[in-house]
Amino acid sequence: MTSSTHPGAWWHEQTFGIGVTNALKMQKLYATRSEFQEIEVYEHETFGRVLVLDGTVQLSEADEFIYHEMAVHVPLLGRRREQVEALIIGGGDGGILRETLKSPNVSRVVMVEIDPLVVEISNRWIGCQGDYDDPRVTLLYADGIQYMAQSAAAGQRFDLIIIDATDSTSPSKTLWSAPFYQSLAACLKDDGVCVDSDILAHGKDQVRLSRDPCDVSVFDLIESQQYFAGVEGYYSKVPLYPGGYFAFFLYTKDRISHANPYQEYHGRYYNAGAHRAAFALPTWWRKLLH
Amino acid sequence: MTEIKPEPYQDWWREAGSEIGLTNAFALQKAHEVKTPAHKLELYSHHLFGWVLVVDDRLYSIEHDPGYREMLVHIPLLGRKRDACRVLMLGGAGAILREILRHEFVTEVVVVESEPALLEIERDWLGHGEALLDARVKLFFHTAEAALTAVAIGAPGFALFDLIVHCSPATQRALSPQSLAACLTDSGVCVDSDWLVLGVKQNFWLREMTGSRKSLLRSASENASFQTIQSYCGLSPWMTGYRGFFLYTKDSHSYAEPCADYTGTHYNADLHRASFLLPTFWPAQYATNKLRGKFGGISQ
Numbered sequence: 001m002t003s004s005t006h007p008g009a010w011w012h013e014q015t016f017g018i019g020v021t022n023a024l025k026m027q028k029l030y031a032t033r034s035e036f037q038e039i040e041v042y043e044h045e046t047f048g049r050v051l052v053l054d055g056t057v058q059l060s061e062a063d064e065f066i067y068h069e070m071a072v073h074v075p076l077l078g079r080r081r082e083q084v085e086a087l088i089i090g091g092g093d094g095g096i097l098r099e100t101l102k103s104p105n106v107s108r109v110v111m112v113e114i115d116p117l118v119v120e121i122s123n124r125w126i127g128c129q130g131d132y133d134d135p136r137v138t139l140l141y142a143d144g145i146q147y148m149a150q151s152a153a154a155g156q157r158f159d160l161i162i163i164d165a166t167d168s169t170s171p172s173k174t175l176w177s178a179p180f181y182q183s184l185a186a187c188l189k190d191d192g193v194c195v196d197s198d199i200l201a202h203g204k205d206q207v208r209l210s211r212d213p214c215d216v217s218v219f220d221l222i223e224s225q226q227y228f229a230g231v232e233g234y235y236s237k238v239p240l241y242p243g244g245y246f247a248f249f250l251y252t253k254d255r256i257s258h259a260n261p262y263q264e265y266h267g268r269y270y271n272a273g274a275h276r277a278a279f280a281l282p283t284w285w286r287k288l289l290h
Numbered sequence: 291m292t293e294i295k296p297e298p299y300q301d302w303w304r305e306a307g308s309e310i311g312l313t314n315a316f317a318l319q320k321a322h323e324v325k326t327p328a329h330k331l332e333l334y335s336h337h338l339f340g341w342v343l344v345v346d347d348r349l350y351s352i353e354h355d356p357g358y359r360e361m362l363v364h365i366p367l368l369g370r371k372r373d374a375c376r377v378l379m380l381g382g383a384g385a386i387l388r389e390i391l392r393h394e395f396v397t398e399v400v401v402v403e404s405e406p407a408l409l410e411i412e413r414d415w416l417g418h419g420e421a422l423l424d425a426r427v428k429l430f431f432h433t434a435e436a437a438l439t440a441v442a443i444g445a446p447g448f449a450l451f452d453l454i455v456h457c458s459p460a461t462q463r464a465l466s467p468q469s470l471a472a473c474l475t476d477s478g479v480c481v482d483s484d485w486l487v488l489g490v491k492q493n494f495w496l497r498e499m500t501g502s503r504k505s506l507l508r509s510a511s512e513n514a515s516f517q518t519i520q521s522y523c524g525l526s527p528w529m530t531g532y533r534g535f536f537l538y539t540k541d542s543h544s545y546a547e548p549c550a551d552y553t554g555t556h557y558n559a560d561l562h563r564a565s566f567l568l569p570t571f572w573p574a575q576y577a578t579n580k581l582r583g584k585f586g587g588i589s590q
Binding site: 006008010012018019020021022023024025026044045046047048060061062063066201202203204206208235236237238239243244245266267268269270271273274276277278279280281282283284286 | 302304305308310311312313314315316317318336337338339340353354356357487488489490525526527528529530531532553554555556557558560561563564565567568569570571
């Protein structure tokens with residue numbers, strides 16, 4: 001095997017049973033354990049700082065913008081809305097908040113993160129976060145399911161909900177369940193949209209999602225239509241996420257498509273063409289959604 | 291709920307070559323190995339993606355990889371109407387050959403492969419015997435350079451081609467754009483691909499970081515053998531996830547619009563068009579059929 005001049009040791013995550021991932025040669029900069037999970041920060045010569053939670057890559061400095069831009073600007077620009085009230089479930093690295101605040105149409109953002117240490121460590125070591133001091137922002141350290149249940153009970157609903165939680169690490173293990181989706185639906189306005197995402201591995205005989213082991217998978221949602229009448233899929237690729245395509249799912253109650261942006265915007269990844277292209281799904285994926 | 295057991299770390303196979311500190315890692319089981327005077331060929335099985343063929347410790351092909359093969363083949367084949375098409379395939383990947391042969395207007399495919407043992411594995415293990423025996427296929431156990439020379443001197447069976455599929459990693463840097471262009475009809479196209487690496491300091495094509503010779507992309511960008519280099523994007527589960535495909539042409543034809551409807555496992559007409567709608571970070575000099583630009587660093 002060719003030796004690398006990159007500093008550090010080889011590392012890779014244990015994947016969700018798909019048996020393929022990226023091996024990365026990098027140096028550990030920081031590690032700690034919060035009340036909820038193991039938190040590590042690595043340095044990679046090509047990809048910069050890498051945030052790892054419970055042994056799972058969350059982001060790198062080099063590629064975080066792909067996920068964050070596509071999770072935010074597609075639902076925001078796929079349908080004209082004014083005075084958008086947005087809810088972020090998770091999002092501790094702050095990248096979703098950063099992109100959400102770029103829209104002048106967003107009037108309010110509530111971010112509910114369960115683990116204060118993820119926010120603190122991300123701010124200190126990664127630095128991709130949005131401005132928590134923006135007057136539109138309310139940051140809460142709380143359980144997302146409980147917050148949404150309380151919010152719905154109080155009649156407070158949102159135009160845009162972005163689920164930016166880990167797939168399989170400790171704090172999220174109970175997230176992907178019926179009570180979660182019930183609260184999610186209750187918290188979403190009738191013309192609102194919710195963005196969810198997962199890694200989709202397309203094998204010879206089956207398609208695997210990283211949340212397959214959870215109680216309710218995205219495919220369960222699509223099949224049942226119990227909580228949302230419409231589920232629309234689009235995709236991208238985040239280089240350091242293992243072994244599959246990065247799938248986004250838009251849940252709506254009124255089945256309005258978000259595939260065509262109503263105005264142009266240029267991010268580092270996002271543009272109107274890339275927006276439309278993301279909805280042109282491979283044939284095998286089209287079959288899954290229909 | 292699905293019961294999933296984590297794969298033990300020590301059983302993972304990691305690809306050689308680590309110029310960017312990133313390689314593919316797979317949980318694999320070895321099924322077959324052949325050592326020839328030129329190469330070490332290893333065949334592994336993977337529970338989700340099927341056979342994994344490794345040549346000289348580098349990933350050569352994965353059985354279930356339609357996102358690469360179909361996008362490599364069907365876009366140049368369907369991006370221009372042709373009543374008949376002669377194809378030169380540099381590299382003996384049977385799965386790519388199978389995709390080429392799906393089109394009836396393909397009248398002839400010359401497959402050039404220097405390693406006979408590779409084709410034996412393709413035939414005996416990977417199930418591509420039928421494609422290799424197709425009446426339209428002619429096999430030549432040559433190097434790619436020898437094949438291009440054969441075209442240049444007008445050797446029997448080596449007339450000009452409409453499509454050259456450049457899919458052999460071993461020869462990737464050895465071919466000159468002049469010799470490739472000389473083998474193409476005036477309306478012909480050559481296709482190859484590379485990984486785009488998104489770095490924290492700069493983005494670059496992976497072949498720029500590996501090996502000592504210039505990549506075809508760089509060589510072709512620096513001379514006038516081809517009028518245009520048009521690129522399109524394929525997302526991939528492997529490596530850096532962003533595979534750039536390059537179409538080298540003499541006549542600047544745009545391949546962005548399919549001329550016929552075809553649906554594969556991965557490919558479809560909408561995906562064809564979408565692959566030319568590129569992310570903002572994509573190197574602008576290869577986007578949307580712009581004329582050949584000076585090759586330089588890729589800004590973010």
